[in-house]
Amino acid sequence: xxxxxxxxxxxxxxxxxAGLEVLMQLHQLRAVRTAYLITGDWQVAEDVAADAFLxxxxxxxxxxxxxxxxxxxxxxxxNGALKITRETRRRWLGRDDGTDLLEQQIDPSPGPEDExxxxxxxxxxxxxxxxxxxxxRTVLVLRYYLGMDESAxxxxxxxxxxxxxxxxxxxxxxxxxxxxxxLREFA
Amino acid sequence: MNRYPDDDDISRLLADCAERGIPSTVDIRSVVxxxxxxxxRSRGYPRAQRTFTWLARAAAIIAICAFLSGEGAAVAAAASxxxxxxxxxxxxxxxxxxxxxxxxxxxxxxxxxxxxxQVTAGNGIGMRADQRTITVVATASxxxxxxxxxxxxxxxxxxxxxxxxxxxxxxxxxxIGSEGIAASARALEATKQLRGDQGxxxxxxxASPTGNRFLEVLExxxxxxxxxxxxxxxxxxxxxAVIQTRDDQTIVALIRSNVAITxxxxxxxxxxxxxxxxxH
Numbered sequence: 079x080x081x082x083x084x085x086x087x088x089x090x091x092x093x094x095x096a097g098l099e100v101l102m103q104l105h106q107l108r109a110v111r112t113a114y115l116i117t118g119d120w121q122v123a124e125d126v127a128a129d130a131f132l133x134x135x136x137x138x139x140x141x142x143x144x145x146x147x148x149x150x151x152x153x154x155x156x157n158g159a160l161k162i163t164r165e166t167r168r169r170w171l172g173r174d175d176g177t178d179l180l181e182q183q184i185d186p187s188p189g190p191e192d193e194x195x196x197x198x199x200x201x202x203x204x205x206x207x208x209x210x211x212x213x214x215r216t217v218l219v220l221r222y223y224l225g226m227d228e229s230a231x232x233x234x235x236x237x238x239x240x241x242x243x244x245x246x247x248x249x250x251x252x253x254x255x256x257x258x259x260x261l262r263e264f265a
Numbered sequence: 266m267n268r269y270p271d272d273d274d275i276s277r278l279l280a281d282c283a284e285r286g287i288p289s290t291v292d293i294r295s296v297v298x299x300x301x302x303x304x305x306r307s308r309g310y311p312r313a314q315r316t317f318t319w320l321a322r323a324a325a326i327i328a329i330c331a332f333l334s335g336e337g338a339a340v341a342a343a344a345s346x347x348x349x350x351x352x353x354x355x356x357x358x359x360x361x362x363x364x365x366x367x368x369x370x371x372x373x374x375x376x377x378x379x380x381x382x383q384v385t386a387g388n389g390i391g392m393r394a395d396q397r398t399i400t401v402v403a404t405a406s407x408x409x410x411x412x413x414x415x416x417x418x419x420x421x422x423x424x425x426x427x428x429x430x431x432x433x434x435x436x437x438x439x440x441i442g443s444e445g446i447a448a449s450a451r452a453l454e455a456t457k458q459l460r461g462d463q464g465x466x467x468x469x470x471x472a473s474p475t476g477n478r479f480l481e482v483l484e485x486x487x488x489x490x491x492x493x494x495x496x497x498x499x500x501x502x503x504x505x506a507v508i509q510t511r512d513d514q515t516i517v518a519l520i521r522s523n524v525a526i527t528x529x530x531x532x533x534x535x536x537x538x539x540x541x542x543x544x545h
Contacts (some may be wrong), residue, residue, distance in 0.1 A: 098301075102294050110291050111283035120287060128296045135301065207278070222272065223279040250275070 087147045091138050098135055101147065106131075108224070109155050115219045116159035116212065126162055130155040152224060153234040156216055163212045206256050214249040217242055299417070409467050409484060410521070414543035416532060419471035419480055423451065426467050427459035459485070480530040480540060487523045494518050501541045508534065517541040 083104060089097025109130060114123035133154050134141075141150055207215065220231045228246070232239045455468040466485035472478065496507030496518065506519035515537040517528040521544075528541045 098297075099294070102297060106293050107287070107289060107291060110293065111287045114286045115279060115283055123287065124291070124293050124296070128293045128300060131293075131297045132300055132304065136304075207282070218275065219279060222275040223283060225276075253275070 083147060084143075087141070088143050090135070091141050091143050093138065098131065101134075101151075102131055105148070105151060109152070112152065112155055112219060112224060113159040115223055116156065116216055117163050118208065122162055123159070126158040127155060130158050133158070148224075149226070149230055149234055152220075152226075156220065156234060160212060160216060206253050209256075210249050210252060214245045214252075217245040218249045221246055296417070303415075304413075410482075410524075410526070410544040411469065412471075412480075412482060412540045412543050413545050414539055415471050415480065416478075416536060418473050418478060420474060421472045421476075423470045423472075424468065425455040425459060427456055427465035478532060480528070480532060480536075482540075482544070483527040483529070485525050487520060487525050491520075491525060493520060499538065501538065502544075506541065508537065510534070 082100065086097045086100035086104070090101055091097070106127060109127040110123050113126035113130075114120060117123055117126065130151065134151055137154075141147070207218070210218065216235070217231060220226045220234065221228070226234070228242050229239055232242045235242065451470065455470075459466040459468060466483065468484075469482040471480045493505060493507045494509075496509035496516070499506050499508050499517070501517065501519050504519045504521045506517055508515065508517050510516075514529055514531050515534050517537045517540075519526050519528075519541060526541075526544065528537055528544075530537050530540065
């Protein structure tokens with residue numbers, strides 16, 4: 079946490095809106111993208127992230143300014159996204175087969191052959207991640223998108239370290255079994 | 266040949282997906298600011314630093330009720346009202362406010378439904394002087410709730426409140442109001458219907474400027490033997506509830522503690538459930 083963020087966190091803790099503004103500036107994009115990776119819906123992701131900032135502001139009294147802001151805040155984001163996902167049964171890509179978001183994400187215009195092949199690989203890989211159970215997907219997002227270590231993830235999700243390791247292993251295993259080759263090509 | 270995706274592969278994949286899905290220009294700060302302002306405005310119970318503001322607004326309700334009824338201050342004895350710790354000075358001011366009804370019409374129009382619920386759910390409006398406690402607006406017989414989530418486009422708000430009728434007391438007065446529009450015939454109709462029930466109730470309506478998108482919340486004390494209407498059973502934050510679709514409207518009915526709550530909207534099932542789950 080740099081000096082700017084530390085000062086913002088302290089101001090935020092005191093209920094100063096300026097602190098909230100700085101923290102929003104620093105974390106909003108990552109928060110929306112994190113929620114998006116879990117929910118698969120842009121609008122919902124924005125809602126989740128906005129709610130997370132509001133919830134964080136309401137719970138600012140629980141924030142320990144001596145500890146990093148990010149794990150505390152992203153716990154709220156992730157829990158909000160998981161809650162919405164459970165409630166609405168939305169899948170990662172918007173529909174059960176995931177085709178709508180894929181159509182948005184992948185340029186449908188004709189291109190060179192290898193580009194078309196690459197798009198197919200992308201589509202397959204996205205579908206593989208979409209097929210993961212939401213809890214496994216969440217662990218994957220925390221570990222590989224937010225770069226958190228397993229113990230931090232366990233703390234955020236309030237589950238045993240072994241559970242986090244198992245979910246990560248299961249997620250990777252599923253990806254490998256279904257799309258190992260595609261992943262290699264994509265990478 | 267399959268290979269185990271390494272950490273870099275997965276990191277790259279997720280980053281790529283996130284970047285494709287959400288552009289870096291995304292900006293939710295204005296949404297957060299607006300919602301924060303709304304939440305601050307709709308706190309259920311007045312904070313110490315703005316007690317007087319709350320009292321003044323509440324007094325506007327009292328005053329306008331008295332003004333409409335032509336009976337002077339709407340006073341009803343209450344069994345055990347809490348009085349927000351009012352000082353004699355504040356009580357005096359409250360009395361003054363209540364006496365000048367017309368002057369506070371604009372204040373009433375500026376109020377949001379949540380302020381009505383403060384009056385009802387709060388603890389009544391009252392004053393304490395010379396060992397006497399008087400409540401000028403009767404409290405609801407249940408804990409009034411308001412939606413924590415309201416779709417941003419529903420900027421026009423109306424409310425109606427009818428206190429419970431208490432036998433032997435001076436008839437209690439109802440309150441109607443709005444924000445952004447004049448009090449409508451719809452609010453008057455809601456008041457009329459609520460008045461038909463001895464228990465009274467609270468009606469909140471949130472609508473888009475064109476009026477074609479709306480959300481209504483109706484809260485009434487649970488009658489003896491009352492149960493949920495027919496519908497698909499759903500769980501709303503641990504409360505028993507049912508959901509049904511009628512024409513283009515979704516209706517969620519739930520029972521929470523001693524209150525029967527109905528959420529009605531034409532925004533669809535997911536929004537209806539989201540609103541119902543946000544009631545607090």
